[in-house]
Amino acid sequence: MRSLLAALLCVLVAAPPANAHTRPVEDLDAATIPQLVRRLDAGTLTAVDLTRAYLRRIETVDRKVRSVVAVNPEALAQAAESDRRRRQGRARGPMDGIPVLLKDNIDTRSTGTTAGSRALRVPPRDDAELVRRLRAAGAVVLGKTNLSEWANFRSTTSTSGWSAVGGQTNNPHVLDRNPCGSSSGSGAAVAASLAQVAVGTETDGSIVCPAGQNGVVGLKPTLGRVSGDGVVPISSRQDTAGPMARHVVDAAILMSALEGRGVDYAAGLGSATLRGKRVGVWRLAGRNAEADRVVREAVDVLRRSGAVVVEVELPYQAEVGAVEFPALITEFKHDLERYLRTRPGAPKTLAELIAFNEADPVELGKFGQELFLEAAKAPPITDPGYVEQRRTATSLARRSIDEVLAGHRLDVIMAPTNGPAWRTEYGRGDAYELGSSTPAAVSGYPNATVPAGFAGSLPIGVSFMAGHGADARVLGIAAAFERAADARRAPGYSPS
Known part of the structure; x- marks a missing residue:
């Protein structure tokens, strides 16, 4: 990968910028897609320069994180084409020219798709449908991210973030800690600012856990909103791809492109508020003291922001x-x-x-x-x-959310996404202490996680879930919480 990346960085390096007033993005970690689009439209930034900046970070920072398994040889050419469209007044929307990384269980012809396994070294014949939608939106496909091999569905003692193709991905906040899986590379790469956004996939927890544990935003959408065509599966009854980003607005913009049906999930996020919202809090208390503290602090944020907090328990979990x-x-x-x-x-x-x-x-x-x-x-x-197992699982998972929402007249349910990241070790599996992903995952309902606090240097997120099709609602409340809590910070790459 490194020799290909070096070659990519040499491409266009001697070419003059499209505008003499272009300048680099000084803080990729803080930059949002709307901010970048304003600069692209004004001619003070080019998609080529933005793509080159992320490729340089992959070359340098990812030596510690090991989250990217392949870079796209067409990335700079895609960025140059985006710049040409924009100069001609033909930009395709807010994702045009924005670099995105894809989990390596999503089919791409240009970079191959392995699901982390050496058995899939021959590239697929075609791109996944979601990749075609990203290309139609003008996104720059930067490359592929590592994952827990076969989406963590090979062994009872597997270690998240490891694959035979990519080795072990590290948590960028503390490098000997685990990034969670299976979208480990996507979560770690976004946290380390190796792309503006990334795509992960989830069957049960594989977007929200790595997002929470790496300190970024993740959305597990309503099942069926994003095409699963060309994605290596565990189960079509639960699998879905979804966005991972450093900012809720970026996750919403990427979600709009992934769905590809003209829905603008970012509309209204700037004015989203917690005031008057009824939030059920499912604490899952007693499993980790630091997670309990972060939930208490999140509840304080909700109340200070005018939300009505209701204590709840979700039934039927056993x-x-x-x-x-x-x-x-x-x-x-x-x-x-x-x-x-x-x-x-x-x-x-x-x-x-x-x-x-x-x-x-x-x-x-x-x-x-x-x-x-x-x-x-x-x-x-x-x-x-x-057939009875699936019927029971889906119906009870839906009831667990629907009945609590209706019974307390709630807008959303909030729960801790994760505990502090555990030390990566082999031979005994992941040291999970808590997770809240199952009700939304099994029901097919939306679930958005947002950074909420830290246990020392290790991020902890909170999740907002609601009923079928309530993706815009959970994104709006997640955006309002994100502004009120202001909890995310860039990783420190501590060795231990």
């Missing part, structure tokens, strides 16, 4: 937990084998993939493939037992 995993095991085998049939040069069945891993010198070096072995024995999706 019942959902009992059936979600066995349903996912069945769906994984069915959906993954359907996807593998689209990939040239790849194993076509889970059994073939298991055999590949057993023969490969790297794949099983850190942990095993217990989940693959279990999924290989799973019943078909026509099995009545499975």
Whole structure:
């Protein structure tokens, strides 16, 4: 990757800027897409210069973080084309010329797609639908980010952020701490300002946990809002791609492009308020003292901002937990084998993939493939037992949110997203203490996480979830909370 990146940085390096008044972005960490667009429109910044700045950060900063597994050889050319469109008055909207990184389970012809596995080294035949939508919006596809291999669905003792292709991604706040998964590279890269925004994917927690643990914003959208075509699956019944960003407004703008249906999720965010909003607080108290403190501080922010806070508990969580995993095991085998049939040069069945891993010198070096072995024995999706598991999981997860929202006349439910990041270690799996992702993940409802505080140097986020299709609502409340709390800070790259 590094030699390709060096070559990319040489491209156009001798070319004069499009405007003599162009100047670099002095603080990429603080810059928002609306601010960048104003400069692009005014001619004081070019998409080429912005893309080059992010490529330089990948070359330097990512040596510590190890979040980017491939850079796009077409990135600077895409940026130059964006600059030409803008000079001709043909800019395609707020994502035109904005560099974006993609999780490496999203199909791209130019950079390949591996899901972290050496078994998928032959590139896919086509881009994923969401990539086509990003290109239609004028975005600059900067490259691919590392992930927990197979979206953390290979082993019962897997370590988040590790893949056979990309190695171990580190948390940029404290480098020996874990970035959470499976969208570990996307969360860490955005936190480290290696791109303006990134795309992650989630089945249950894989956007919101890495966003929370790396101190950035993440949106797990309503299921179906973003196309899953060309995304390596766990389960089409829960999987969705979604935006990750340093600022809620940027996540909203990226969400509009990913959905591609003309909805402007950023509209009105500047005037969004917490005043008069009814917020249910699901504390999940007693699991981590620092997370409990951050939630208390977040509640204080809500009350000072005029929100009405209601203490709530979400019902049916044990019942959902009992059936979600066995349903996912069945769906994984069915959906993954359907996807593998689209990939040239790849194993076509889970059994073939298991055999590949057993023969490969790297794949099983850190942990095993217990989940693959279990999924290989799973019943078909026509099995009545499975059908009842999925029906129960989805219906009870939806009821857990719908009944609490209606019963207390709430706008949203707030919960801690994560505890402090654990030390990355191999052999015993991730040291999760708490997470609130399951109700929204299994129901298919939207869930937005925002930085809320720190445990020492380690970020903790809070999540806002609501009912089906309430993506704009949770983004609005997330934006209002973001302004009131002002909790995010740039990572310090501490070694320990």
